[in-house]
Amino acid sequence: MTNQVNANIEPPQAVQILVVEDESIIARDIKDCLENLGYEVPAIATTGSEAINQATHLNPDLILMDIRLKGDMDGIQAAEQIWNRLQIPIVYATGFSDRPTLERAKLTRPFGYILKPIEERELYAAVETALHQYRANRDLQDREQWLSTVLRDIGDGVIVVDTQLKVCLMNLVAEALTGWRQNEAAGRNISEVFQVVHEHTQTELPNPVVAAIEQGRAANLPSNALLIPRDSVAIPIADTATPIRDGTGEITGAVVVFHDVTRRRLAEERELALQRAQQLETQMREIERLNQLKDDFLNTVSHELRTPLANMKMSIQMLEIVLSQGGVLQGEDSSARRTVKYLEILREQCNQELILVNDLLDLQRLNADTYSLAFSAITLQDWIPHIVENFQLRIQAGQQQLEMDIPESLPTLTSDMASLTRIVSELLNNACKYTPANEKITITVRLQPIQSIAAGNLKLPPEFSVPGVQISVCNSGVEIPEEALSQIFEPFYRIPNSDLRNQGGTGLGLALIRKLVDYLNGRITVESASRQTCFRIHLPITPLNAEPAP
Known part of the structure; x- marks a missing residue:
């Protein structure tokens, strides 16, 4: 050596x-x-x-x-x-x-x-x-x-691919999320192992690994991406795909890092639900405050509007008494006739204004859920003829015919008599107003289960039914145009081409009775064809709740 x-x-x-x-x-x-x-x-x-x-x-x-x-x-x-x-x-x-x-x-x-x-x-x-x-x-x-x-212990799934998009490596989390094991996925195309679709359309999304390799920069999936595992349900995920480069800067593959965002979404949904609950609570407090202001306003307006009209009506009556005692109204000359005519005009206009104010205030009370009801037992076969008596002279004067079909065996109806009287009276008033001479007005009452009742917030499913009655007010010789039927219950709506000067009215009557029917847990429908119009009121035999919702 x-x-x-x-x-x-x-x-x-x-x-x-x-x-x-x-x-x-x-x-x-x-x-x-x-x-x-x-x-x-x-x-x-x-x-x-x-x-x-x-x-x-x-x-x-x-x-x-x-x-x-x-x-x-x-x-x-x-x-x-x-x-x-x-x-x-x-x-x-x-x-x-x-x-x-x-x-x-x-x-x-x-x-x-x-x-x-x-x-x-x-x-x-x-x-x-x-x-x-x-x-x-x-x-x-x-x-x-x-x-x-x-790589094994990281909380995210990791998949590494080569430039041919073949899977080279997967960690345990990626195996769990995709349902593919490393030895099964190795050599397979990334699109087969890592399948992503749009959450709402279920259409396949472009694989971010492809974009990372082709564009040479990081790529992400949209926020509404779902991973389709091999043998499991879809999972919402978030991910990032990044190209892998060697020492010379050449791209040799890509790595995709992804994780399950189900918990994050649930937390976001809980937070959103909490915010909505807080918003609803704030809105409810504001609604209660506005309702109180509305109640106060209605009470004030009711007094301020009705008081002058009541004074006017009383003044007209006093004026008639004074003129009658002075013999002015008994004269036959033109001055006496003019005085009587003017007093009639005053009285009629005052009554119309009082009706209009009452209708407006009642409509507002119904909308504000402050309308009061007093339920009582009503025998329809006795009560309806009593209502009709008030229209007999008017029907005779209009040369109209009246028919009633009310079975004697009807059960007792429990409802608010004042509201029901107003509803039927308004329908009879319209029938008398628009039925031509020699035509017929018909009132019919039938027992009929109610299968769909919309009483404000009260909604019954279609398969649910309660015992009820149907009160129909029909008149012949007149027909409502089809395009007007859908609007006829809207406030202030008047049928086009109708004789407004002769018939009068404000268009509030039908709107008001629809609100009243809803308030009584019923519903009202209208049919018009073959020169006949029918309004049908559907009411439960007994009230569904003691305090109906608006």
């Missing part, structure tokens, strides 16, 4: 090297050379078995292994067992460089070769290179292990 020690060489301290050499003289020379370089040689082994035992016992930093050893086990076989068991780096020393031997040696992943006769500089270079490579590989393995642990 050539001895060429360089004083500038400063090997690391406490590096132990096991020498495996079956030639004792060569072994001692190698030992002296290594120690001269500053390394420690704790032992020399001459056979493969001894090398394995010494390596297990001493656990050196490196082994300088002769390939050709005496006995049943050569250096390559011993090196393979030592590496598999102990992961100790090995440098082969040999006087042979034939290809078959080198090919066998490469399979054991050695960290270097040195040819005999060994020179000191070559030995130093081989040892230092092997130690540096071993440490570098160990650091790399530690880093890979650390990255694998992070």
Whole structure:
């Protein structure tokens, strides 16, 4: 062995090297050379078995292994067992460089070769290179292990693909979310393993991995993306796909990081529900305040509007008494006739204004849910004829015919008599007003279950029915245009082309009775065809609630 020690060489301290050499003289020379370089040689082994035992016992930093050893086990076989068991780096020393031997040696992943006769500089270079490579590989393995642990334990799903969009790696979370295991997904196209659709349209969304590779920048899915797992229900997710680049900046693949946002969505929905509840609470307080203001306003307006009209009506009556006592109204001259006419006009106009004010105020009370009801038992077969009596003279004067069809066996109806009287009277008033001479007005009452009642906030399902009655007021000789039927219950609506001057009215009557019918937990319908119009009132036999909603 050539001895060429360089004083500038400063090997690391406490590096132990096991020498495996079956030639004792060569072994001692190698030992002296290594120690001269500053390394420690704790032992020399001459056979493969001894090398394995010494390596297990001493656990050196490196082994300088002769390939050709005496006995049943050569250096390559011993090196393979030592590496598999102990992961100790090995440098082969040999006087042979034939290809078959080198090919066998490469399979054991050695960290270097040195040819005999060994020179000191070559030995130093081989040892230092092997130690540096071993440490570098160990650091790399530690880093890979650390990255694998992070990747395994991270809370997000991670999928790595190559430039061909083939899956290379998946962590456990990605396996759980997609339903694919790493060994099953490896080599498959990312679109097969990571399927995403639009939450509302269920149409497939472009895979962000494709965009990341093609555009060379990060890409994201929209906020309404759903992941379709292999054998499970869709999961709302958020994700980021980023291209992977090598040291030269070339794109070598992409990584997609995604996570389940179900909990976040639930938290957002709870927060939104809480905000809506707070808003509703605020709105309810404001509605209560406005309702109170409305009630106060209605009370004030009711007094302020009715008082002057009542005074006017009383003044007209007093004026008639005074003029009658003075004999002015009994005269036959033109002055007396004009006075009587003017008084009639005053009285009629005052009554119309009083009716209008009452209708407006009642309509507002119904809308504000401040209209009061007093339920009582009503015998329809006695009550309806009593209402009709008030219209008999008017019907005769209009040369109209009246028919009533009211069975005697009708059950007692429980309702608000004042409201019901107003409803039927308004319908009879309209019938008398619009029925031509020699035509017929018909009032019919029938028992009929009510299957759909809309009483303000009270809604019954279609399959729900209650015992009820149907009161129909029909008149012949007149027909309401089809386009007007849908608006006929709107406030102030007047049928086009009707004779407003002769018939009068404000268009509030039908709007008011519809509100009253709703308030009584009933409903009103209208049909008009073949020169006949029918209004039908559907009411429950007994009230569905003591205080109907508006």
